[in-house]
Amino acid sequence: MNLKIKTTRLDIRPLTVKDFVAWKQAHLGKQKPKNNWDSDPKTKTELNKKKFSIHIKSLGQVRKSDLTYAFAVFNPSGEMMGEVSLMDVSRGKFQSAYLGYYIFNPHWGQGFAKEAVAAVIKLGFKELHLHRIEAGIEPGNKRSLALAKSLKMRREGVKRKALWIKKKWVDIVMYTLTCEDLGLTYRM
Numbered sequence: 001m002n003l004k005i006k007t008t009r010l011d012i013r014p015l016t017v018k019d020f021v022a023w024k025q026a027h028l029g030k031q032k033p034k035n036n037w038d039s040d041p042k043t044k045t046e047l048n049k050k051k052f053s054i055h056i057k058s059l060g061q062v063r064k065s066d067l068t069y070a071f072a073v074f075n076p077s078g079e080m081m082g083e084v085s086l087m088d089v090s091r092g093k094f095q096s097a098y099l100g101y102y103i104f105n106p107h108w109g110q111g112f113a114k115e116a117v118a119a120v121i122k123l124g125f126k127e128l129h130l131h132r133i134e135a136g137i138e139p140g141n142k143r144s145l146a147l148a149k150s151l152k153m154r155r156e157g158v159k160r161k162a163l164w165i166k167k168k169w170v171d172i173v174m175y176t177l178t179c180e181d182l183g184l185t186y187r188m
């Protein structure tokens with residue numbers, strides 16, 4: 001299974017322990033949160049090598065168990081730009097996954113999210129043999145909604161109180177793609 005992707009401007013692949021410096025620098029280079037969905041800066045203690053190694057190990061375990069595939073996004077100079085994940089993989093009669101993504105805020109608005117997420121969705125269908133990929137987006141998250149629309153994801157409706165965020169249950173709008181939407185045929 002090939003989990004490495006090269007797009008016009010990006011290298012996309014699972015993180016390894018060797019990426020510690022790039023990961024730390026990307027977190028240190030973040031500006032203060034630009035909206036409610038942007039993450040808070042990590043503290044110096046969170047950015048240590050031991051914690052990073054534990055993080056990499058757990059990403060490896062969920063990948064081997066076919067549960068979650070997390071992909072780091074790099075530019076050609078090796079700068080880490082963000083992360084795209086296919087989570088909660090469900091096999092059997094579902095063959096689906098839940099999409100997650102973030103781009104470090106100094107790089108917003110330059111099409112990197114679109115390029116990376118489109119590539120990971122394609123990999124999900126072609127390499128991971130998924131049939132359906134869904135994203136749940138809070139109605140106020142304009143940037144994420146714009147991204148889903150620009151990826152031609154289809155709006156399916158609102159899932160009520162579906163996500164525990166900042167100490168409360170929030171509604172999410174479901175956007176989905178099936179492999180057929182990309183012109184691919186699914187064979188069980």
Ligand SMILES: CC(C)(COP(=O)(O)OP(=O)(O)OC[C@H]1O[C@@H](n2cnc3c(N)ncnc32)[C@H](O)[C@@H]1OP(=O)(O)O)[C@@H](O)C(=O)NCCC(=O)NCCS
Nearest residue numbers: 037038102103108109110111112113114143144146147150
């Ligand atoms: C959501 C996120 C990944 C989007 O990143 P981004 O850098 O803005 O995305 P892109 O530059 O690739 O833009 C994607 C599309 O959205 C459009 N867009 C971006 N910001 C916009 C805005 N504020 N208003 C309207 N459209 C916008 C772009 O024009 C592009 O559409 P196009 O290709 O049709 O022109 C980024 O804001 C982020 O990391 N947010 C924090 C984490 C998060 O919210 N994750 C999603 C949780 S559901």
